[in-house]
Amino acid sequence: MLMTKIIALETYDVRFPTSRELDGSDAMNPDPDYSAAYVVLRTNAPHTDGQDALAGYGLAFTIGRGNEVQAAAIEALRPFVVGLELAAVTGDLGGFARRLVGDSQFRWLGPEKGVMHMAIGAVINAAWDMAARQAGKPLWRFIADLSSEAIADTIDFRYLSDALTRDEALALLRAAEPHKQARIAQLLAEGYPAYTTSPGWLGYSDEKLQRLAREAVADGFRTIKLKVGLNVEDDVRRCGLARAAVGPDVALAIDANQRWDVQPAIDWLRRLDAFDIAWIEEPTSPDDVLGHAAIRRGVAPMPVSTGEHTQNRVIFKQLFQAQAVDLIQIDAARVGGVNENLAILLLAAKFGVRVFPHAGGVGLCELVQHLAMADFVAISGCKEDRAIEFVDHLHEHFVHPVQIRDGRYIAPTQPGFSAQMHELSVRDYLFPGGRVWKTLAQGDLQPAASHG
């Protein structure tokens, strides 16, 4: 019998010309072209309906320039992946991740941060996708059905033991075991709360902001988020307009995308006290643990948050140790894959910090929903005190796009991690040679209608 092996690692530089619409504009990112360094791991398994049913899909999200560097970093991992027996990878996802993250030569390029770490995360996520497909389960369910020991085995506790040991992680996981089945049923019935950033981009007019905010509430969202940080008078006005539009019972979060130094953040945020802010996200550098702690003390009781750019578990650990945040974002495609996100979720559970996953971009909603749902079932046991970000954007390029109903994510039921893109989308948006980019280069600034 033929042993199933990984026989190819393919990368694609996929870019969407979003800068032409000002979707996604914020105080630090005025003109993003949402992009994915997309990776496909192919196997020699017999095809089903013409498809490599066990193939694994992953991506690193970028906002344009440099996406080719991100793709090159994924390419560099090929010799570590191609030729491996599938069962050896999916049966030891912890060992697979540790070999990639721990390679001494790649490690020099971080360690555990930036382009190389995101590349490793994309490949690790593709391996989890394979494992979930092989098991015939959506990733959240695949994780939830692992034993506590098996989950702990996937995690690298290096540099964590002063805050979370393997034994403490096991105790948290075991405490969640008794109600797993009930929570799975609950999740399938109720979905998971979502919040939306769609009304809040800086490029939008006041009228569009209020209209989209009202629509969000009508669509069932209980939290909306506004981008802030360009001009304090504008922010006072926009927060007021948003609060008026949504009423007193909908949560209003704000996001400065790393715009400020410590004292300027405090001064600016005190001007927004009146609007009952649910959290201020990324007030300053994502590397500045002590800065976040100082800001949190300075703006209390306004909750402080960060995480979408937090490079790895070591910074998250310190955010908790320094009491620098009230809640965190996690990002499915920034850190070292599912494994490191499980470590971060366990740290958050231990320190009693709520998680509001970062999404939007390209495929980030599709991916991160699985992590939030696995957290609910197998780790924290909580979901109604938190929400996953939702931006209604670019989902049509995914084979299994997220489903939102009444402001909630519906739990995915298809096998895998939901990262697979339509082949036609990959072909059309390939940079720079795909149809859409060729058309744009020819001066037709209106991209062709997207697939789906």
Next chain:
Amino acid sequence: MLMTKIIALETYDVRFPTSRELDGSDAMNPDPDYSAAYVVLRTNAPHTDGQDALAGYGLAFTIGRGNEVQAAAIEALRPFVVGLELAAVTGDLGGFARRLVGDSQFRWLGPEKGVMHMAIGAVINAAWDMAARQAGKPLWRFIADLSSEAIADTIDFRYLSDALTRDEALALLRAAEPHKQARIAQLLAEGYPAYTTSPGWLGYSDEKLQRLAREAVADGFRTIKLKVGLNVEDDVRRCGLARAAVGPDVALAIDANQRWDVQPAIDWLRRLDAFDIAWIEEPTSPDDVLGHAAIRRGVAPMPVSTGEHTQNRVIFKQLFQAQAVDLIQIDAARVGGVNENLAILLLAAKFGVRVFPHAGGVGLCELVQHLAMADFVAISGCKEDRAIEFVDHLHEHFVHPVQIRDGRYIAPTQPGFSAQMHELSVRDYLFPGGRVWKTLAQGDLQPAASHG
């Protein structure tokens, strides 16, 4: 008259097969192939002696795999550099650096860390090389001759203002002004202290360790450094052998290259108390500010240090704020170029922390000597309480290699930043197509004699 412009950005993936010799082996890096993603900025200036005398040279140092990713990241910067007027770059090195570091799309790949930040640092350093060549001065002297305002203008104070404002930096620089000329004369006469890591690699036998340690002292070095962290009993023995070899008056530092978690570091280091350790370098993750602070409290009075992998000024700021280190390393090719290293040197001066620059690798000695010397002349005014690392390795590939005499770096006098490599070295060690790598691939495991 023709305006001088930058007309090309060239990158080269240069690797040296050092893993075959176990030079450079430590607890985390067992088999490095010292490498450089080397960048050349060419101008259209009339050639002198057949040379583009104003060309700028820079490099990112890696240890092998992934050097092609690092080179690709430098390539991605080409559109930001080629076509610029030389005078606009060298006359506004602060603006040039801010445009590269601040580009929103590249920023997503960090921000300010890892592959993309090292690439930006290499190009910024090449621009400083051009500026110093244009001025006909070695880089250290070029910096020292700038006004305090001009130095401050090169620095991005974003995220620093809670620890160091532009005004505070200016006050430090101005305080150093009166004795600049005397210190320049002193530096040219005395050189700058060096320390050596050559005896201490983990791959070496006890006999070789002791022989090299004695030779180092005979050569005039007053500090040597040993790699530790693989086995505590070995470390106790090796520290004892080294201390016996050098006597009580030579400083003995140790370097764990990020090997430990917090409590294991404390337990291990207490076993080495008897050897009067000058500093323990990189006891844990370079990202773990609070971990270093805990280790420092746990091993006092043994001095604690880190920095060669510290990603940017934001982490350095916190190391100082948290009193996590007694001294730091800086690395010329890890952060965002000369500009960010000046910010770090000013932070260190403000917090009264000594600097022992990291070197070795490929070209790191050549580069970092300029920063240490500029610090002595224009910032801290100190040099006899600190030392630059020296490893006698791969210098023959550089056009202006470092000169060491009696355990001291001789101040360079040739114009520029000393990063230029011999063209023949670049050609021979180009990966994978250069002569040396082709020969190795053909099974002849002994690399041909190196150039120079």
